[in-house]
Amino acid sequence: MKLSARPRRAVSTALVAALAAATMTTALARTAIADTVTANQAWRIVQQYTGVWTSPPTSLSNGETVDAPLMGNGDIGVAVGGSIADQTMYIGKNDFFSATSHAIKPLGRIAITDPAMNGSSYHVVQNIATAEVDGTYTLNGHTLSTTSWVDANAGMFVTSFTLTGGGAQTIGITLQTGSGGTPSISTTGNDLDADVHADTGTGSDPHARIAARTIGQSQSISGNTINLTIQPGTSSTLVTGIVSSIDSSSWQSSADSIVGNLTQQDVANHNASHRSWWQGYWSQSYVEIPDKAVEKSWYGSLYLLGCISRTGKYAPGLWGNWITGNMNWNGDYHTNYNYEAPFYAALSTNHIAQMNAYDQPVLDWQSAGQALAAQNGFTGVFYPVGISPGGTSADMSLHNQKSNAVNLASDMVMRYGYTHDTAYATKVYPWLKQVGLFWQNYLSWNSSTNSYDILNDAPHEDQAYPQTNSGMSLGLVHLLFQGLIDMSTALNQDAGTRATWQNIESHLSPLSTMTLNGQTILRETKVGSDFINDGNDIDAQAIYPGSLVGLDSDPTLLQEARNTIGALTNAWDGGNAPTTFYAAAARVGYNPGTIMTNLHDEATNQSYNNMAIHHNGGGIENINVTTSGLDEMLLQSFQNDVKVFPDWPGNTNAKFGDLLAYGNFLISSSESGNTAQYVQVNSQSGGNFTFTNPWSGSVEVYRNGTDTGTVSGSKITIATSAGDTLDLAPAGTALSTIQTELAQPLQTGTSGSFSSGFESSGPPLTWTDTVDTTGGGLANVAGICCGVTGPEAGVRTGETSHTGSGALMYSGLAQGGSAVYAYLKIYDLSGSPLSIGTSKTLSYWIYPQSNATSSWVPAGSDNSTCVAIDMIFTDGSTLRDSGAVDQNGNSIHPAHQCGHLTLDTWNHVTVNLAANNANKQISRILVGYDNPDSTGGYRGYIDDLTIS
Numbered sequence: 001m002k003l004s005a006r007p008r009r010a011v012s013t014a015l016v017a018a019l020a021a022a023t024m025t026t027a028l029a030r031t032a033i034a035d036t037v038t039a040n041q042a043w044r045i046v047q048q049y050t051g052v053w054t055s056p057p058t059s060l061s062n063g064e065t066v067d068a069p070l071m072g073n074g075d076i077g078v079a080v081g082g083s084i085a086d087q088t089m090y091i092g093k094n095d096f097f098s099a100t101s102h103a104i105k106p107l108g109r110i111a112i113t114d115p116a117m118n119g120s121s122y123h124v125v126q127n128i129a130t131a132e133v134d135g136t137y138t139l140n141g142h143t144l145s146t147t148s149w150v151d152a153n154a155g156m157f158v159t160s161f162t163l164t165g166g167g168a169q170t171i172g173i174t175l176q177t178g179s180g181g182t183p184s185i186s187t188t189g190n191d192l193d194a195d196v197h198a199d200t201g202t203g204s205d206p207h208a209r210i211a212a213r214t215i216g217q218s219q220s221i222s223g224n225t226i227n228l229t230i231q232p233g234t235s236s237t238l239v240t241g242i243v244s245s246i247d248s249s250s251w252q253s254s255a256d257s258i259v260g261n262l263t264q265q266d267v268a269n270h271n272a273s274h275r276s277w278w279q280g281y282w283s284q285s286y287v288e289i290p291d292k293a294v295e296k297s298w299y300g301s302l303y304l305l306g307c308i309s310r311t312g313k314y315a316p317g318l319w320g321n322w323i324t325g326n327m328n329w330n331g332d333y334h335t336n337y338n339y340e341a342p343f344y345a346a347l348s349t350n351h352i353a354q355m356n357a358y359d360q361p362v363l364d365w366q367s368a369g370q371a372l373a374a375q376n377g378f379t380g381v382f383y384p385v386g387i388s389p390g391g392t393s394a395d396m397s398l399h400n401q402k403s404n405a406v407n408l409a410s411d412m413v414m415r416y417g418y419t420h421d422t423a424y425a426t427k428v429y430p431w432l433k434q435v436g437l438f439w440q441n442y443l444s445w446n447s448s449t450n451s452y453d454i455l456n457d458a459p460h461e462d463q464a465y466p467q468t469n470s471g472m473s474l475g476l477v478h479l480l481f482q483g484l485i486d487m488s489t490a491l492n493q494d495a496g497t498r499a500t501w502q503n504i505e506s507h508l509s510p511l512s513t514m515t516l517n518g519q520t521i522l523r524e525t526k527v528g529s530d531f532i533n534d535g536n537d538i539d540a541q542a543i544y545p546g547s548l549v550g551l552d553s554d555p556t557l558l559q560e561a562r563n564t565i566g567a568l569t570n571a572w573d574g575g576n577a578p579t580t581f582y583a584a585a586a587r588v589g590y591n592p593g594t595i596m597t598n599l600h601d602e603a604t605n606q607s608y609n610n611m612a613i614h615h616n617g618g619g620i621e622n623i624n625v626t627t628s629g630l631d632e633m634l635l636q637s638f639q640n641d642v643k644v645f646p647d648w649p650g651n652t653n654a655k656f657g658d659l660l661a662y663g664n665f666l667i668s669s670s671e672s673g674n675t676a677q678y679v680q681v682n683s684q685s686g687g688n689f690t691f692t693n694p695w696s697g698s699v700e701v702y703r704n705g706t707d708t709g710t711v712s713g714s715k716i717t718i719a720t721s722a723g724d725t726l727d728l729a730p731a732g733t734a735l736s737t738i739q740t741e742l743a744q745p746l747q748t749g750t751s752g753s754f755s756s757g758f759e760s761s762g763p764p765l766t767w768t769d770t771v772d773t774t775g776g777g778l779a780n781v782a783g784i785c786c787g788v789t790g791p792e793a794g795v796r797t798g799e800t801s802h803t804g805s806g807a808l809m810y811s812g813l814a815q816g817g818s819a820v821y822a823y824l825k826i827y828d829l830s831g832s833p834l835s836i837g838t839s840k841t842l843s844y845w846i847y848p849q850s851n852a853t854s855s856w857v858p859a860g861s862d863n864s865t866c867v868a869i870d871m872i873f874t875d876g877s878t879l880r881d882s883g884a885v886d887q888n889g890n891s892i893h894p895a896h897q898c899g900h901l902t903l904d905t906w907n908h909v910t911v912n913l914a915a916n917n918a919n920k921q922i923s924r925i926l927v928g929y930d931n932p933d934s935t936g937g938y939r940g941y942i943d944d945l946t947i948s
Contacts (some may be wrong), residue, residue: 007211035682037742038668039283042131044874046282047774048830049296050253051126051609054769054789060090063319063328065619067608069126069133070322071157074310074357076242077321078150080156084137085118087111087735088150091157091210092323094314094357095246099204102388103330105446106178106323108196108210110240112159113172117144121782123790125773126610128303131278134773138782138815141814141935142232144786150307151270152277155242156258158267160531161228162235164780164817170567173226173238173680175210179325183210185224187258192221195252208244209255215239216265218746237267246314279284281306285350285658285666287630288746290831291596292766297603297626298478300611305345305623311356314389316342318619330394332386333361335404336461339387341579341621343411344545347418348631352661355415361409364391368448369405373438380438381405381431385461398438399461402442403455405435406476410545413483417638420664420685425487433494436501437483443504457539459524467528469509475546481505511542511549513560521564531567535574535615537581539564544584544632551589551646552639561588572598573606577617582629592633592649599629635669637661641715644669644676661685669694669818672747678738679728683720690717691728698731704736745833745874745921753948754834754922756827757797758806764827765808766793774927775872776823776880780815781929784856784937793824793927800853802845802906802943809941810867810927811852811856814934821894821930823870833874833921834947842892842911842947844869844878848940850903856937863938865901866931868894868909869945872924873917880928881941882916894930906943913947922947 022554057068060081068079068090081092089110096107120139121912135146148159163169175194177183177429182195194210201207213219217236218229230236241258243251256374283300289295308320318338319329335340346354368391369381377380383404398404412428415421443452454477457468481501488494512523514530522539531539540561542548549561565585571577582602585595585609602625607613613622634656636643642661648671649653653672666682676694683689693699696712701718703726710731711718718726727738756762769792783789792814801807814820834840846863851857857864869892871879880893887910890900901907925945929938 011187015129028648035658038286041657042282042286043279044832045286045288046299047129049128049299050773051611052770053122053124053609055122057081061325065319065322065612065614066322068610070304070307070610071131071133071148072307072321073150074154074306074308075313075321075368076150076155076157077307077323077326078148079322080124080133080148083122084112084114084120084135084144086113087109090322090324091242092321093208093242093244094316094321095244096198096206096323096390098199100199101330102392102394103332104317104323104327105198107208108178108183109176109180111174111176114144114169117142121789123771123778125771127773128300128611129278129282130275131303136778138780140166141816143780143815143817145688146752149271149274152274154270155247155256156270157240157242158237160237161230162237163230163232165815166232168229168231170235171230173212175212175224182224187221187261191256191260192224192226193252193256194224206245207251208242209252211241211255211259212682213259215240220858237264238803239267278451286656287634288655288831289400289803290652291600291602292831293827294596294599294626294630297607297611297613298630301345301623301627302349302351304612304620305342305351308356308504308620311353313357314622315357315361320616320620326680330386332388332394334384334386335408336385337407337576338619338621340407340411342623344414345624345627348659349416349627350658350666352415352419354737355411358411361387361389364389366431366434367391370434378438379441380436380437381434383408400458400463400465401461402457403470403473403476405438406473406480408481409435409480410476413479414545416483416487417662418660418664420687422490425491429487429491432480432484432487435480440500440504443705445894446509449509451507452504453509459529459791460532461537461661463529467525469512469526471522472546473550474508474511475542478505478508478548479546491551494524504515510583516567519563520560521567522560533568533570535570535577537568537577537584539568540571540584541580543587544580547638548589550639551636552641553645558588562590565590573601575618578613578615578625579621580624582625583632586629586632586647588635589647592647595629595633596649599626602626614707625629631659635661635667636661642689644666644679644694645671650674654744661775663689665689668742670741676761677729677741680742681726681728683722684722686720688717689726690715690718695730700729700733702727702735707735712838741928746831752835753946754829755946755948757804757944763827765795767825770825772823772825772872772924775825775878775924775926776821776870777929778822779819780817781812781820781822782815784811784813784939791822791929792826793826800847800941807941807943808927810929811937811939812929814863814931815936816933816935818932820932820934821928823926823928825924825926827925829925830923832943833923835911835921836917838914840913840916840947842869842913844945845906845908845943846901846940847906848901848903853904855938857939860934861936862899862903863931863934863936864903864940866894866898866938867927867929867940868892868897869942870894870928871922872926874921874923879917884911884913884916886911894928895932898931
């Protein structure tokens with residue numbers, strides 16, 4: 001697709017021994033259930049991460065990845081655009097493909113208008129832990145709050161409205177077609193029904209109904225609009241049922257039945273089930289590293305994966321289910337890398353269930369693929385660049401490439417390698433044999449080299465022939481035949497053909513090389529394209545996903561692969577490369593500091609607030625950038641040899657739980673002080689577990705809680721049965737020690753104190769002007785003035801400081817109401833939670849301003865004193881609610897500091913943290929404002945913060 005084509009590579013040869021080593025089960029048709037330790041760790045971490053907008057998104061109609069807040073349930077996707085005065089919920093659905101053009105089409109829109117809030121502040125938060133989007137809009141003492149979510153378990157989209165302050169407001173809720181037009185309208189009871197269709201709606205074009213109604217308050221219907229009148233101090237809920245003709249032949253009544261009789265309690269029950277689904281999703285695995293931007297990107301990418309793909313539903317196309325108009329490249333299933341890539345992310349992260357939708361459009365195209373192969377004089381199957389659901393195609397271009405079908409095979413082969421799921425193998429094996437049949441007859445025997453060549457196969461789209469032995473295709477073909485060998489062995493089928501596959505796999509032409517700047521690197525082809533540094537990573541795709549090169553490979557080949565990574569300088573943030581390049585770099589042991597630096601850039605400069613990594617032309621394939629890139633640094637297994645922290649920066653602690661390794665082993669480990677603390681192995685299918693010993697000496701082995709003694713060697717193999725748990729650690733380590741280390745948050749080995757003078761030489765803020773939505777939140781506080789869109793907490797230099805030149809400035813505008821507060825997070829210590837122990841003290845200086853020093857604070861107001869440093873502990877509790885007091889006996893809760901600080905001067909505040917919070921660990925540091933019923937501005941400074 002897009003800039004240039006992207007291919008894949010072959011898989012390792014290490015599976016056969018593991019397959020034969022022990023009794024196989026039919027393994028997992030769904031994601032393995034991770035343990036409670038992993039579930040608790042994952043839930044603790046993911047709740048920290050949100051996307052935050054203080055102004056409406058701007059990239060909504062360019063046919064590509066949008067920068068809007070995003071929600072989805074693996075079928076229906078919703079993107080939020082515009083201010084609350086004129087807001088649009090863009091609705092997409094994975095099955096809404098035109099039967100004429102075979103391109104995906106937008107399903108509909110919900111336009112929300114509240115003219116009374118025109119010019120309001122804008123604060124929207126995408127909470128990935130619960131898959132909900134919260135909006136807060138404030139104007140002239142009125143605050144309208146919204147919470148939206150796409151039900152994880154039903155075809156329902158929900159938005160709740162809560163109004164505080166002022167008088168009643170009327171909110172218009174207008175149902176529209178995908179292009180913003182007027183749909184066919186009817187009513188069913190209190191429901192407003194909008195019937196929409198893709199393209200002309202004739203023939204096999206899908207249809208859908210959007211059935212909407214509100215619960216609570218007063219509504220009326222006029223045309224295609226629900227007019228909701230909401231009173232201050234009350235709430236109302238918009239419920240929307242969305243069903244397509246692909247879902248059900250009775251799609252209209254099915255949509256009505258979703259919402260027709262719902263009560264508010266029903267909605268609450270749906271929300272509880274929705275949140276439960278997402279908490280279960282997050283429980284599958286976790287990573288914890290010091291670089292919180294990269295960590296956030298890992299979780300954010302998994303959030304997007306959970307939104308776009310679900311068992312039993314159509315697979316997502318190039319842009320997922322966030323379809324806002326006519327999408328580029330038809331939004332189809334682009335076969336030369338784009339369709340495959342996002343599903344790779346489900347493998348090592350242990351989210352195999354998210355792969356279940358992948359296969360059907362590929363298998364549906366088999367008869368058409370056979371016909372296309374025959375038409376071109378080939379056998380087996382031959383695929384074009386752009387397929388669509390149900391055996392259709394939006395783009396029949398071939399681009400001089402033979403690799404599309406074998407590209408598509410990569411996900412299937414890799415899934416089997418990871419899971420050893422023989423039931424899954426039975427499903428895809430017949431199709432994979434058709435791909436194998438194509439290559440059996442297409443490959444050309446070269447008697448002079450005693451190897452098989454791939455002729456006339458362009459690595460980049462539309463390159464002229466000759467193009468011989470594309471490295472990416474060699475990798476993919478290796479991967480295919482190794483997968484066929486492994487599956488046929490496990491299924492006990494095609495023993496005779498297996499010998500043919502083994503002969504091909506062992507006689508494929510080697511990767512070609514060339515000299516560049518005095519170094520030997522991998523060449524794109526043997527004849528034809530050589531080296532192109534244009535933001536693609538064709539040269540590296542034999543490494544990943546092809547799996548032809550890894551840390552156990554020949555040292556010369558391994559060095560050539562590293563040289564290739566170093567030469568592809570434009571691949572780190574290229575248009576097409578990142579989705580596979582980072583994993584490739586980690587697999588060959590490229591400089592881990594360089595990888596992390598570039599991953600950090602991806603997570604920050606190349607990402608939208610919704611956590612979608614975006615490059616020129618890049619869609620949901622970028623879900624795989626951080627996930628597989630980081631996972632391959634933490635854990636490698638594709639060479640039938642599990643390695644923990646195989647390419648991890650020195651002097652950098654890290655921790656992960658239940659990442660999936662080849663052979664269906666769930667692996668947990670932690671590194672501290674450049675040494676692995678333990679390795680826990682959950683054997684899901686049985687078989688031999690082979691690992692590189694991460695310690696220099698013997699290894700203590702606990703099987704299912706029983707000490708079985710020690711083993712030694714640089715590479716160790718242990719036989720397992722399905723359901724076994726192995727706990728491994730240096731000889732002499734107690735099981736209780738491993739269990740304690742498993743349950744701990746990441747320890748980074750920092751000192752037992754923290755200090756910040758908010759100077760350039762000190763620790764930089766983790767967050768600026770960022771509400772802690774899970775640690776306190778925001779209610780009825782806006783920006784203090786002059787276009788500021790929300791409360792502030794950020795470093796200011798050269799204004800007012802206690803020492804040095806910098807201090808933390810805080811500000812906001814209280815809007816009135818029974819709840820008026822703003823809790824802003826400033827420092828993240830979760831990577832190395834600071835233990836309070838039995839003696840820690842919090843100390844800081846605070847300068848609350850009055851009208852005399854800030855014109856934005858009303859005369860006579862003490863609002864600025866209602867501020868305090870707050871903390872979130874790793875158990876989720878807070879300093880403010882712990883009963884802790886300052887040196888004067890006043891509660892450290894911000895609301896109880898009101899009036900106890902002197903305005904326009906530096907006040908020293910100390911808190912004995914251990915008195916109420918002994919042995920707790922500090923995860924985040926916040927600045928809180930809390931003053932019920934207050935109005936007007938507050939502003940001030942904090943300096944010289946210490947915890948020691």
